[in-house]
Amino acid sequence: MRTTVVGLGAVGGLIAARLAASGSEVQAIARGETLTRVRAGGLRLTAPDGADRSFRITVAAQPQELAPADLVIIALKGQAWAEVAPTLAPLWAGGATVLPAMNGVPWWFLQVPPVADPRPLESVDPGGRISAAVPLRQVLGCVVHLAASQAGPGEIRHAKGQRLIIGEPAGGDSERVHEVAALLGRAGFDVECAGDVRREVWYKLWGNTTMNPVSALTGADTLGILDDPLVAAFMVQAMGECAAIGAQIGCPVAETAEARMELTRQLGAFRTSMLQDAEAGRRLELDAIVGAVREIGERIGVRTPATDAIFGLTRLMGRVRGLYS
Numbered sequence: 001m002r003t004t005v006v007g008l009g010a011v012g013g014l015i016a017a018r019l020a021a022s023g024s025e026v027q028a029i030a031r032g033e034t035l036t037r038v039r040a041g042g043l044r045l046t047a048p049d050g051a052d053r054s055f056r057i058t059v060a061a062q063p064q065e066l067a068p069a070d071l072v073i074i075a076l077k078g079q080a081w082a083e084v085a086p087t088l089a090p091l092w093a094g095g096a097t098v099l100p101a102m103n104g105v106p107w108w109f110l111q112v113p114p115v116a117d118p119r120p121l122e123s124v125d126p127g128g129r130i131s132a133a134v135p136l137r138q139v140l141g142c143v144v145h146l147a148a149s150q151a152g153p154g155e156i157r158h159a160k161g162q163r164l165i166i167g168e169p170a171g172g173d174s175e176r177v178h179e180v181a182a183l184l185g186r187a188g189f190d191v192e193c194a195g196d197v198r199r200e201v202w203y204k205l206w207g208n209t210t211m212n213p214v215s216a217l218t219g220a221d222t223l224g225i226l227d228d229p230l231v232a233a234f235m236v237q238a239m240g241e242c243a244a245i246g247a248q249i250g251c252p253v254a255e256t257a258e259a260r261m262e263l264t265r266q267l268g269a270f271r272t273s274m275l276q277d278a279e280a281g282r283r284l285e286l287d288a289i290v291g292a293v294r295e296i297g298e299r300i301g302v303r304t305p306a307t308d309a310i311f312g313l314t315r316l317m318g319r320v321r322g323l324y325s
Contacts, residue, residue, distance in 0.1 A: 001183050002027070004069040004091055008034050008043065008059070010148040010273075011101055012075025013156035017045035018187040020055040027058035027066050029088070030154075035061055037154035046157045063090040071180060074100040078124055078288030082107075086133040097176055099140045099166065103273070104205060104288025108136055109198065110296065112170040114250040117299075123291035140180060141197035142166045143204050149276060163190045167197030202251035206242050207260050209293050209307065210235040212274035213314040216284060223269040226261055235261070238306035242293055245302050277323070284318045286311070 005016040005028040012028070019026040020043070030038060042054035060066050072091045074081060081102065092098050100106055107125035110117040120128035146161035164184055168174050172195065181191040194200050214225055214235065225231055239257040246253050277284055290311045297304040318324025 001025075001071055001179070002067065002069045003071045003073060003183070004028065004066055004096075005073045005075060006088060006091070007075040007080075008038060008154060008156075009075060009077075010150045010156060011144055011146075012073065013043060013150065013154070014045065014146070014148045014158050015073055015075065015101065015184075015187070015189075016057060017043050017053075017055050017156060018189065019183075020057050021045075021053070022187040024183065024187065027060070027069070029061070029063065029066070029091075030059050031061055033153040035059055037152075041154070044155045046151070046155075048158055048160055063088055066091070068094045069096050071183070072096045072098050074098065074102060076102065077283065077285045078102060078104055079283055079285065082124065082126055082130055085130045089133050092134065092138055095138065097140055097180065098134055098138050099142050099180060101142045101144050101164070102288070103144070103208065103285055105292035105296070106141065106169075106201065106288075107131060107134075108139055108141075108169050109201065109292075110249070110299075111136060112198070121292055121295055123287040123295045136169065139169055140166055140177065141169050141194075141201060143194075143197065143200045145204070147270070162188060163192070165192045165194050165197060165200045167194035167200070169197065171196045171198070196250075199251045202242075202246045202249075203253060205289065205293070206239060206246065206253050207264065208272075209242055209290050210238045210310065211264065212272045213286065213290055213310050215272040215275040216278040217314055217317055219275065219279075221269040221271050221275075222264055222267070226265050232261065234306060238304075238310055241297065241302065241304040241307050245293065245297050245300065245304075248300050248302065249296065278318075278321070281321075281323070283325075284314065284323045286314055286318060286324055290314065 002025045005012050008030045038059045042056045044054045046052045107130040143165040145163035147159040184191045236257040243253040294304045
């Protein structure tokens with residue numbers, strides 16, 4: 001199975017490097033300095049134990065420069081994906097499976113049962129550009145549970161975790177789910193095949209939709225946020241709104257917000273991906289993680305005042321600092 005990875009940031013770079021290490025045939029789409037560095041010296045990966053290796057992979061700027069692949073892994077920020085999806089259509093024109101390994105609400109989330117609403121989510125699929133470019137029948141859902149960072153162009157640091165959850169967008173089982181799971185399993189990931197991947201997407205989002213933007217706003221790590229009782233109480237309110245939405249779209253959350261926060265506390269102090277982006281001057285992945293929640297709430301009639309406040313404040317901070325447009 002030949003795999004093309006689109007985006008060699010933290011997640012995409014880690015997946016590409018691990019696939020290469022396992023002997024899989026892997027190629028990638030990259031731009032700018034990342035393209036130059038990987039072509040010249042390979043893709044560099046530092047493992048959690050400090051081991052450092054470089055992997056030679058085929059990398060190109062345009063889809064036409066690569067061989068046809070069986071699997072296309074999309075590892076871009078949500079805003080970048082919406083911009084470039086139409087230009088990448090040659091990658092899956094031959095019927096390749098498309099696996100978006102991305103944060104937040106995917107563009108197809110309401111298009112499958114039990115909602116089955118064909119209208120695009122403007123927060124993540126403005127104008128329906130992604131839906132028009134990527135046939136839903138070729139898509140698999142994916143939830144990423146790991147911590148990695150980009151030390152520089154083509155340089156990835158894997159901190160901890162290697163869990164990936166994949167499944168059919170409309171639920172159920174399929175041969176292709178198990179084929180992709182086997183491929184990623186051979187690369188060392190702990191892969192779970194989900195019968196309802198939408199619920200897994202929403203569960204992760206339920207925590208990220210508060211912790212990520214609050215950390216970007218305040219500059220605090222997770223323990224600093226949880227140790228402030230006023231901030232924690234506000235986050236509980238927003239998480240309640242997210243859970244209320246989930247209950248109406250087939251993604252109920254049985255856990256309490258307080259229990260989820262205690263689980264986060266056990267992971268120790270860490271800096272969220274959105275905080276890392278803010279500190280590095282990168283665009284904030286705000287729409288897929290927060291904006292989509294309030295858009296879905298509006299669509300189904302669930303009020304989200306706390307989520308709206310988080311979105312508005314973080315959006316304004318991003319605009320002022322040139323991190324959100």
